[in-house]
Amino acid sequence: MKAVEIKQGVFWVGAVDWAVRDFHGYETPRGTTYNNFLIMDEEITLIDTVKYDFADLTIKNIAGIVDPARIKNIIINHIENDHASSLDRIMALAPQATIYISDKGRKGIERFFDLSNWNVKSVKTGDTLCIGARTLEFLETPMLHWPDSMVTYSRHDRILFTQDAFGQHVASASRFDDEFEKSDSAAELEDAVVDYYANILMPFGQMIKTKIAEIQAKGFDIDIIAPDHGLIWRANPGKVLSMYMDMANGKANESVAIIYDTMWQSTEKMAVPIAEGIRAEGLDCRVVKLRATPMSVAIKEFWKSRGALIGSPTLNNILYPSVAEFLTHLRGLRPKNRIVGAFGSYGWGGGAVRDAYEEFKKMGLQAVEPGFQIPYRPSRADEEGAFEFGRNFARQVIEYHKGF
Numbered sequence: 001m002k003a004v005e006i007k008q009g010v011f012w013v014g015a016v017d018w019a020v021r022d023f024h025g026y027e028t029p030r031g032t033t034y035n036n037f038l039i040m041d042e043e044i045t046l047i048d049t050v051k052y053d054f055a056d057l058t059i060k061n062i063a064g065i066v067d068p069a070r071i072k073n074i075i076i077n078h079i080e081n082d083h084a085s086s087l088d089r090i091m092a093l094a095p096q097a098t099i100y101i102s103d104k105g106r107k108g109i110e111r112f113f114d115l116s117n118w119n120v121k122s123v124k125t126g127d128t129l130c131i132g133a134r135t136l137e138f139l140e141t142p143m144l145h146w147p148d149s150m151v152t153y154s155r156h157d158r159i160l161f162t163q164d165a166f167g168q169h170v171a172s173a174s175r176f177d178d179e180f181e182k183s184d185s186a187a188e189l190e191d192a193v194v195d196y197y198a199n200i201l202m203p204f205g206q207m208i209k210t211k212i213a214e215i216q217a218k219g220f221d222i223d224i225i226a227p228d229h230g231l232i233w234r235a236n237p238g239k240v241l242s243m244y245m246d247m248a249n250g251k252a253n254e255s256v257a258i259i260y261d262t263m264w265q266s267t268e269k270m271a272v273p274i275a276e277g278i279r280a281e282g283l284d285c286r287v288v289k290l291r292a293t294p295m296s297v298a299i300k301e302f303w304k305s306r307g308a309l310i311g312s313p314t315l316n317n318i319l320y321p322s323v324a325e326f327l328t329h330l331r332g333l334r335p336k337n338r339i340v341g342a343f344g345s346y347g348w349g350g351g352a353v354r355d356a357y358e359e360f361k362k363m364g365l366q367a368v369e370p371g372f373q374i375p376y377r378p379s380r381a382d383e384e385g386a387f388e389f390g391r392n393f394a395r396q397v398i399e400y401h402k403g404f
């Protein structure tokens, strides 16, 4: 897609990746974009680059506006491969440019590129760069979501360039939130924000709150939030800020996600009366079979609900592998403010439900015990037991939810 002026003199010069479906293991059913931005001021300034195989596209977009050799400054807000890996291609065209990057970012890109012939300047929170009419200000945001991460603010344009924060994996012909809400829907955009937050930012809620407070304390007036993926927030940047604050503060639906897998359908047959029991208490219930669902979608469904029930058969004394994988993935995301339980079918000694509770303990999640397990196929009586298990779990979710 061609460059788009997002505010006078500030251009989106990124690339749309329509085809990517597996983004470092994260399912991207709509693809994604790699956003980077060119500021046409006395000193022409590029903010971020794009994934290496899209370098030609961003160079073409830049060249449609100005000779890339005239780029004076390159700001790297985040060194992850999808934003910094075409830096060498840009530097080949603008070898005199100076790169502005956080100290940790500098140490990181040394692992990717030979910096000996490049001008590289480390910047920290509060540092500014005057590029003509504009003075850009840097704010480090370590662990949002890498140690090197920072954001750049242009007071002149009232634009906050936020690298991965507030982004979404959405490939679209639309560049802005309002355009996308028209061409697609507000609900789809919100879902993409939740999906991104759940899979990338879930561990960093506390830091998100601190950094949003810092942005407010600095008095950054914001007309536009320009992230490095997906739609640019120009109609309603406050919306994504408040969505982030809500999620960081533990907001979730008063509902339950049943996330399970099965070899011979016994655990699945348990899931149905459990879901009915949850419904009988008036809670919505989402049922997710792991091998039929991409991991990132299962994580998102977990995150959306206040409660989650994990179902697993026992295989060789332990959790079924897809369930173990899900729980390992979830543990890395350090979930909070969720209540959980486990169920499953076994043949002889069992072990899966026990292991699920071990995982819950490692994550520090509140768990409803005991779990519900039955040998082989559920009988009629077991189905009634499963229904009651679901009902009881829903009651506990309702109680727990009152704390939010």
Ligand SMILES: Cc1cc2nc3c(=O)[nH]c(=O)nc-3n(C[C@H](O)[C@H](O)[C@H](O)COP(=O)(O)O)c2cc1C
Pocket (backbone or CB within 6 Å): 261, 262, 263, 264, 265, 266, 267, 268, 312, 313, 314, 315, 316, 317, 318, 345, 346, 347, 348, 349, 350, 351, 375, 376, 377
């Ligand atoms: C290869 C294999 C290994 C199993 N290992 C165990 C085991 O170690 N302990 C146990 O209690 N059950 C074991 N089972 C039995 C299953 O847990 C049992 O068949 C259960 O009902 C399967 O639930 P599902 O229908 O939801 O897959 C094993 C089953 C298979 C196929």
